[in-house]
Amino acid sequence: MKAQALGIFILTALLTACAATSGKTTPADKPVQAAAVPSLPAPSDLYPSTYRVPQSSPTVIRNATVLTGTGTRIDDADVLIVDGKIQSVGQNLQAPTGARVIDGKGHWVTPGLIDIHSHLGVYPSPGVEANSDGNEATSPTTPNVWAEHSVWPQDPGFRTALAGGITSLQILPGSANLIGGRSVVLKNVPSITYQGMKFPGAPQGMKMACGENPKRVYGERNTFPSTRMGNVAGYREQWVQAREYLRDQQEYEQKKAKGDKDAKPPKRDIKLDTLASVLKGDILVHMHCYRADEMATILDMSKEFGYHVAAFHHAVEAYKIADLLAENGVCGAMWADWWGFKMEAYDGIPENIAFVDAAPNGCAIVHSDSEEGIQRLNQEAAKAIAYGQRAGLTIPPERAIKWLTANPAKSLGLLDKVGTLEAGKMGDVVVWNGNPFSVYALADFVFIDGALRYDRTNPALTPQSDFTLGQPAAAGVYP
Amino acid sequence: MKPIKTLLCVLGVLTSLPVLAAPGAVLIKNATVHTASSAGVLEHTDVLISDGKIAELGHDIEAPAGAEVIDADGKPVTPGLFGGFSHLGIEEIGLEPTVDDYSLKLGSMRPEFDVTPAFNPESVVLGVARVGGITFAVISATAEPGGKGAPGGTIIAGQGSVAQLDGVIVPKSRALFVDVGGDASALSGGSRAAEYMLLDQAISEVRSPKSLLPNDQRLLTPAGRQTLQEYLDGHGLVVFDADRASDIRQVIALVKREKLHAVIKGGSEAWRVAPELAAAHIPVVLNPLQDLPETFDIVGATLENAAKLHRAGVKIAFSLDDPQPHNIRKVRQTAGIAVAHGLPWEAALAALTSNPAEIFGVANRNGTIARGHPADLVLWSGDPLEVTSLAQRVFIEGQSQSMQSRQTLLRDRYLEKLRAHAAR
Numbered sequence: 001m002k003a004q005a006l007g008i009f010i011l012t013a014l015l016t017a018c019a020a021t022s023g024k025t026t027p028a029d030k031p032v033q034a035a036a037v038p039s040l041p042a043p044s045d046l047y048p049s050t051y052r053v054p055q056s057s058p059t060v061i062r063n064a065t066v067l068t069g070t071g072t073r074i075d076d077a078d079v080l081i082v083d084g085k086i087q088s089v090g091q092n093l094q095a096p097t098g099a100r101v102i103d104g105k106g107h108w109v110t111p112g113l114i115d116i117h118s119h120l121g122v123y124p125s126p127g128v129e130a131n132s133d134g135n136e137a138t139s140p141t142t143p144n145v146w147a148e149h150s151v152w153p154q155d156p157g158f159r160t161a162l163a164g165g166i167t168s169l170q171i172l173p174g175s176a177n178l179i180g181g182r183s184v185v186l187k188n189v190p191s192i193t194y195q196g197m198k199f200p201g202a203p204q205g206m207k208m209a210c211g212e213n214p215k216r217v218y219g220e221r222n223t224f225p226s227t228r229m230g231n232v233a234g235y236r237e238q239w240v241q242a243r244e245y246l247r248d249q250q251e252y253e254q255k256k257a258k259g260d261k262d263a264k265p266p267k268r269d270i271k272l273d274t275l276a277s278v279l280k281g282d283i284l285v286h287m288h289c290y291r292a293d294e295m296a297t298i299l300d301m302s303k304e305f306g307y308h309v310a311a312f313h314h315a316v317e318a319y320k321i322a323d324l325l326a327e328n329g330v331c332g333a334m335w336a337d338w339w340g341f342k343m344e345a346y347d348g349i350p351e352n353i354a355f356v357d358a359a360p361n362g363c364a365i366v367h368s369d370s371e372e373g374i375q376r377l378n379q380e381a382a383k384a385i386a387y388g389q390r391a392g393l394t395i396p397p398e399r400a401i402k403w404l405t406a407n408p409a410k411s412l413g414l415l416d417k418v419g420t421l422e423a424g425k426m427g428d429v430v431v432w433n434g435n436p437f438s439v440y441a442l443a444d445f446v447f448i449d450g451a452l453r454y455d456r457t458n459p460a461l462t463p464q465s466d467f468t469l470g471q472p473a474a475a476g477v478y479p
Numbered sequence: 480m481k482p483i484k485t486l487l488c489v490l491g492v493l494t495s496l497p498v499l500a501a502p503g504a505v506l507i508k509n510a511t512v513h514t515a516s517s518a519g520v521l522e523h524t525d526v527l528i529s530d531g532k533i534a535e536l537g538h539d540i541e542a543p544a545g546a547e548v549i550d551a552d553g554k555p556v557t558p559g560l561f562g563g564f565s566h567l568g569i570e571e572i573g574l575e576p577t578v579d580d581y582s583l584k585l586g587s588m589r590p591e592f593d594v595t596p597a598f599n600p601e602s603v604v605l606g607v608a609r610v611g612g613i614t615f616a617v618i619s620a621t622a623e624p625g626g627k628g629a630p631g632g633t634i635i636a637g638q639g640s641v642a643q644l645d646g647v648i649v650p651k652s653r654a655l656f657v658d659v660g661g662d663a664s665a666l667s668g669g670s671r672a673a674e675y676m677l678l679d680q681a682i683s684e685v686r687s688p689k690s691l692l693p694n695d696q697r698l699l700t701p702a703g704r705q706t707l708q709e710y711l712d713g714h715g716l717v718v719f720d721a722d723r724a725s726d727i728r729q730v731i732a733l734v735k736r737e738k739l740h741a742v743i744k745g746g747s748e749a750w751r752v753a754p755e756l757a758a759a760h761i762p763v764v765l766n767p768l769q770d771l772p773e774t775f776d777i778v779g780a781t782l783e784n785a786a787k788l789h790r791a792g793v794k795i796a797f798s799l800d801d802p803q804p805h806n807i808r809k810v811r812q813t814a815g816i817a818v819a820h821g822l823p824w825e826a827a828l829a830a831l832t833s834n835p836a837e838i839f840g841v842a843n844r845n846g847t848i849a850r851g852h853p854a855d856l857v858l859w860s861g862d863p864l865e866v867t868s869l870a871q872r873v874f875i876e877g878q879s880q881s882m883q884s885r886q887t888l889l890r891d892r893y894l895e896k897l898r899a900h901a902a903r
Contacts, residue, residue, distance in 0.1 A: 156771055322897055341573035355897055
């Protein structure tokens with residue numbers, strides 16, 4: 001138990017350090033000790049975040065149209081960010097002396113956008129073979145791999161996503177495998193290491209995939225799985241092993257607690273570490289799934305083994321089971337209008353997002369899965385609004401903004417930190433040049449933890465990636 | 480009684496004429512008509528569609544007996560939009576070989592390969608694009624490399640045609656698709672240089688039939704030589720898929736030398752070669768969203784590509800770069816984004832309408848709104864370049880198109896279920 005207590009101490013220290021605005025931090029060597037303990041290490045102790053909130057002056061944005069992310073729109077409102085956090089939103093706010101003042105007249109302010117489904121860094125630009133690091137397609141079940149170990153922080157796509165207002169993003173492994181591995185949530189800040197981008201305290205996710213992709217990748221090699229029933233058998237075999245591993249772990253902990261000095265921990269297995277962490281609720285499941293019937297199968301399987309699906313990703317047929325998803329508290333993370341690129345996407349409709357949102361207690365998320373789409377999630381949402389309204393649904397901007405902010409934050413287990421402009425949350429804020437739900441909308445300013453990270457009129461503020469540096473043709477792109 | 484009314488021609492483009500009863504006629508009243516021509520924007524204007532044509536364009540047009548009257552209430556009417564290069568009607572679903580007909584993988588150069596006979600006017604993909612306001616597109620051949628020892632395509636992917644989204648292939652609108660650049664290396668033995676070498680050989684087989692190599696060393700079949708001859712004679716458009724500035728320069732030189740009727744497809748770095756393209760009168764059909772160095776061929780990609788090309792006097796049109804046909808309605812969004820990055824609004828609309836109609840030789844049917852012109856137009860709920868606007872009515876050759884698609888049917892079926900659930 002001593003070791004566990006140490007782990008908790010380190011975790012607490014880390015969180016505290018990260019919440020502080022000073023650069024003083026826990027020594028980076030401490031969490032390494034946690035890896036040495038025989039029981040399951042907490043995922044957040046490993047390869048820990050080195051991101052520190054930079055010092056920033058207070059900022060007040062005056063007289064803007066504010067979408068808070070809580071479902072509220074406030075016109076002519078001010079947003080005050082102090083010590084990297086949202087201090088208040090309202091009219092005629094008092095700002096500290098020396099605060100940076102941004103005239104928000106004609107501008108709209110939203111929480112920083114969150115993309116729950118990105119492959120930036122693991123499938124970076126340039127997309128040469130040497131950079132293709134998103135699918136460990138050598139076995140259908142690879143819960144042992146971690147997307148963060150593939151993330152290339154120099155992917156120029158992080159910068160273009162920032163220009164689209166993306167302040168946090170989940171990087172997932174690809175969908176070749178039934179179980180693709182662990183995801184990582186990043187803050188969209190420039191860094192030489194991914195640890196310097198890692199969202200402090202964010203739970204890891206685990207990517208799983210339904211349907212055509214795994215059965216095609218392995219079926220074409222005449223290996224398991226080659227069918228949808230094979231897919232399900234493949235997941236279930238893994239969950240059975242994970243349950244046994246977790247039971248052995250727990251028995252060992254109990255024996256040890258009773259003073260049994262001969263107690264031996266089960267043999268460490270890094271695949272089962274991941275799966276057992278899911279069953280314990282420490283790692284959240286993000287499930288790539290297109291068809292309604294398959295999503296229903298997965299929900300039954302999650303009940304069989306006792307875990308929760310944080311979100312169905314892509315979920316092209318979610319509109320057919322919007323009620324079932326809402327009843328199970330499962331979010332749908334969707335494109336606005338992609339369809340038809342394979343059989344399981346044939347029934348995609350551009351009302352999908354709006355329908356999932358319209359179900360009582362529905363949780364709709366707009367995701368990108370694309371280095372292009374992530375640059376304008378706001379426009380993807382705008383399309384979904386238009387199609388939803390044509391179908392007779394009422395979707396004001398203050399509701400739709402949740403698809404890009406509060407809902408992905410909730411699904412990622414981060415709603416206490418980001419996703420809305422409530423007091424005490426991280427100062428992740430976007431100032432738009434107008435209504436963000438427009439093809440002409442551009443982010444003018446993007447703040448992350450209160451620090452100005454993007455200014456449209458001052459591109460030099462945001463460093464370009466090492467890759468684009470010195471590329472002669474890029475001169476016109478990154479002035 | 481047949482109403483007869485004499486109209487005053489306020490814009491100098493109309494003449495007075497009697498309006499007769501016309502079955503199937505449609506009168507759109509009080510629209511903001513974006514003609515995509517030198518006539519510009521016509522405010523508070525009525526459009527009479529009759530006999531497949533725009534019979535009248537003006538003010539206070541009286542509806543013929545039996546005509547449907549639509550009150551546009553000031554909303555925009557534009558020419559039907561161009562859907563770009565795609566596998567429309569030849570790729571029902573991605574990844575399914577039995578419904579994918581865009582690629583020839585015989586390992587030999589076959590310019591005579593034409594995807595047009597595979598075109599399926601009943602494809603549900605057409606309906607989805609059509610209700611999105613797309614009325615014409617270029618059905619494209621795409622070369623793909625072979626795999627695991629199987630033969631693949633070559634840098635000459637084959638031919639395609641312009642299709643209207645009512646399912647009609649436009650006669651004499653053929654285009655030949657040629658790939659150059661890094662992506663095409665796998666189609667040319669592994670080197671970009673070989674692409675130009677092979678093109679030179681194919682051209683010389685046509686130009687100098689007397690010095691043909693032995694059969695086993697020739698690139699082209701007799702039918703292939705015949706096809707290529709037609710393009711070399713200026714009949715048909717050669718579409719060069721090229722992105723890197725150095726490749727575009729190679730293409731410009733080739734086009735000048737062989738006096739080809741040509742267009743650049745892709746052109747992510749075309750802005751760097753804009754003066755040369757303008758001087759050579761080579762248009763560029765681009766995806767204005769390309770801004771990342773996704774390959775080493777497009778390190779110079781920028782969201783300002785469209786604006787810079789336009790400023791330099793290059794004729795531009797828009798297309799997605801992925802030829803999958805399912806979401807070609809998104810071309811409209813790319814135009815709006817080009818406007819957000821410096822392209823004048825009117826130029827963006829032209830790049831979706833009159834420019835592609837001219838580039839692909841269908842300006843007599845598509846791309847502009849003018850009296851006497853075939854009625855190929857769309858009534859929008861708002862700004863046609865805005866993502867929150869949707870097409871309300873679509874006309875192709877004067878025929879009102881159904882606004883139902885397989886997607887709207889799915890929508891309506893499940894909307895009922897949703898409403899029933901929400902009411903519980």
